Amino acid sequence: MLRVIGKRLALLVPTLFGLSILLFLWVRSLPGGPATALLGEKATPEAIARVNELYGFDRPLLTQYLTYMGRLLRGDFGVSINTGRPVLEEFATRFPATLELTVIALIFAIGVGVPLGYLAARYYGRFLDHSSVVLSLIGITVPVFFLAFILKYLFAIQWSLLPPDGRQDPRIDATHYTQFYVLDGLLTGEYDAAWDAFLHLILPGLALGTIPLAIIVRITRASVLEVQNADYVRTARAKGLMERTIRGSFILRNAMLPVVTTIGLQLGLLISGAVLTETVFAFNGIGRFLRDAIFGLDYPVLQGFIIFIAILYALINLIVDLSYSVIDPRVRVQ
Amino acid sequence: MSTILPPAAGGSAAPNDPAIDTGRGTGLWKDAFLRLRRNPQAIVGAVIIGLFLLVAVLAPILAPYGGDELPGRTSITPTTIPGPGEIDGFPLGLDRFGGDVLSKLIWGAQASLLIGVVSTALGLAGGMLLGVLAGGLGGWVDNVIMRFVDILLSVPNLLLAVSIAAVLGQSSYAIMIAIGVSQIPIFARLLRSSMLSQRGADYILAAQTLGLSRRTITMSHLLPNSMGPVIVQATLTLATAVIDAAALSFLGLGGGLPQAAEWGRMLTYAQAELAVAPQLAFLPGACIAITALGFTLLGESLREALDPKTRRK
Numbered sequence: 001m002l003r004v005i006g007k008r009l010a011l012l013v014p015t016l017f018g019l020s021i022l023l024f025l026w027v028r029s030l031p032g033g034p035a036t037a038l039l040g041e042k043a044t045p046e047a048i049a050r051v052n053e054l055y056g057f058d059r060p061l062l063t064q065y066l067t068y069m070g071r072l073l074r075g076d077f078g079v080s081i082n083t084g085r086p087v088l089e090e091f092a093t094r095f096p097a098t099l100e101l102t103v104i105a106l107i108f109a110i111g112v113g114v115p116l117g118y119l120a121a122r123y124y125g126r127f128l129d130h131s132s133v134v135l136s137l138i139g140i141t142v143p144v145f146f147l148a149f150i151l152k153y154l155f156a157i158q159w160s161l162l163p164p165d166g167r168q169d170p171r172i173d174a175t176h177y178t179q180f181y182v183l184d185g186l187l188t189g190e191y192d193a194a195w196d197a198f199l200h201l202i203l204p205g206l207a208l209g210t211i212p213l214a215i216i217v218r219i220t221r222a223s224v225l226e227v228q229n230a231d232y233v234r235t236a237r238a239k240g241l242m243e244r245t246i247r248g249s250f251i252l253r254n255a256m257l258p259v260v261t262t263i264g265l266q267l268g269l270l271i272s273g274a275v276l277t278e279t280v281f282a283f284n285g286i287g288r289f290l291r292d293a294i295f296g297l298d299y300p301v302l303q304g305f306i307i308f309i310a311i312l313y314a315l316i317n318l319i320v321d322l323s324y325s326v327i328d329p330r331v332r333v334q
Numbered sequence: 335m336s337t338i339l340p341p342a343a344g345g346s347a348a349p350n351d352p353a354i355d356t357g358r359g360t361g362l363w364k365d366a367f368l369r370l371r372r373n374p375q376a377i378v379g380a381v382i383i384g385l386f387l388l389v390a391v392l393a394p395i396l397a398p399y400g401g402d403e404l405p406g407r408t409s410i411t412p413t414t415i416p417g418p419g420e421i422d423g424f425p426l427g428l429d430r431f432g433g434d435v436l437s438k439l440i441w442g443a444q445a446s447l448l449i450g451v452v453s454t455a456l457g458l459a460g461g462m463l464l465g466v467l468a469g470g471l472g473g474w475v476d477n478v479i480m481r482f483v484d485i486l487l488s489v490p491n492l493l494l495a496v497s498i499a500a501v502l503g504q505s506s507y508a509i510m511i512a513i514g515v516s517q518i519p520i521f522a523r524l525l526r527s528s529m530l531s532q533r534g535a536d537y538i539l540a541a542q543t544l545g546l547s548r549r550t551i552t553m554s555h556l557l558p559n560s561m562g563p564v565i566v567q568a569t570l571t572l573a574t575a576v577i578d579a580a581a582l583s584f585l586g587l588g589g590g591l592p593q594a595a596e597w598g599r600m601l602t603y604a605q606a607e608l609a610v611a612p613q614l615a616f617l618p619g620a621c622i623a624i625t626a627l628g629f630t631l632l633g634e635s636l637r638e639a640l641d642p643k644t645r646r647k
Contacts, residue, residue: 018485141626146619268490
């Protein structure tokens, strides 16, 4: 198992290496060159010349790349133009917010999606099936930011049931250790703060989780439909096994494989969705930070973000692959 | 020997005998089309797309005002924005800038169509080029191209588009190119795997036995037979392209005038007015969703129609 993980991590190296070259070239192809990228659009020619000399942008490309690579390997992603703080530090304070949001969205998507898809397949062709198919189709085609608007308008503005934006009511004086607001509240015993932070997560979580939910419903339904007529299920029935055992250990377990893959693949969607959702709900996470970076042409942040996401993406895919062997002993990796 | 060979079952084997199938309805695409025509889901999708195309193409005739025009500039105040039916001449009301919402929705259809078609064509062309090279040539070319594709796929699609748009500057061309390029890896990988799965087919072996050149086999045999999944993906990509284009212009990457008639842009500026004028968000949002639904329905039905598993039933 450890060797497999090591091998997969080693395979990640060439991909990240290639990505770093692309990013390197990307920053150098920006309008105005890397000095403008660092200083912003309104830099004076003198300042640009100074930065070019300081960072060695006037040196040969290969030398530049090696310097850049060396800094990346040491975890130095540069300094944000907009805030003047190190990019890595900015991520560290904001990532917990996005992670919290993504986890809520995933819990919602999996918690509703898998049972709904399973039931749709079980009652194939009946009302529940048809409505789940139609709902999942709508879920796929509604843009996440539009859904965020609808939820915000209905639940926050029209009915005032839930807070419209932010991560926590600013009037609550909560202590934060980990930047995971719900967790912080629970750890410090400030349950009202934890509850308030949780309420702030509901609407963005629902908006962000809906597309993955729709996809999970579809995949689960299709997968269960395929599995439930398999020969081994018929054999299990013929053996006289309890229906509950057949459904749990035979159908559901075998149907889960494509579902797990899909859940892993949703991560990219969730991160892209987080940028849009956090924008609508003024949720101070990494997505909103990225959006400000796009607006402010904050290239060090964009560049760091892309590398960060690529690593995260690859790690999640590794976890997904490894989870196969837990679900299905046949794919136990050699 | 020649005398005892019995004629085919039934005796007469004339080509116009109705008992003998001369190939009617058996072609992959013809069969798929017949199946599509019977599928209500496909028909709904086609009707939506038809309407969308009609509105987009006829925008200059249908829209009462130009896309960037602000005919209602004098009717809005900082505190009031006339809603649907509240003011004569503007059936869907005005927006924050004094633009006619109906006209902007109609022109927005044209903008979406243009971005959707151009970016999908770009992604399709680039992806097919890479896919054919990788799947047709194999070997180290395949390896290099696929590693490149892997790198691009290691970044989520929308973020890839955002990074490309950031390099190109803020304009609607940037959005088209960004979305198109971000689709290239998907098409490349799809076409390559589709070609690989066809490689061992009997008709390829037959072509090789006939001594056809590798180029002829790849271009006239392998490629046309591998296009099914790619065409399905292209239809579905039109849906994502419409949504992604709206997302990019919602994030402010569209450039141009703030009142430009784009659905995503309309949503950006509806944000501040959500409490007083929710229709400014709901109308363009619904347009994006319905258009995407049309392409998704058609794409899904096409996938079903082309799927050999469902085809035989």
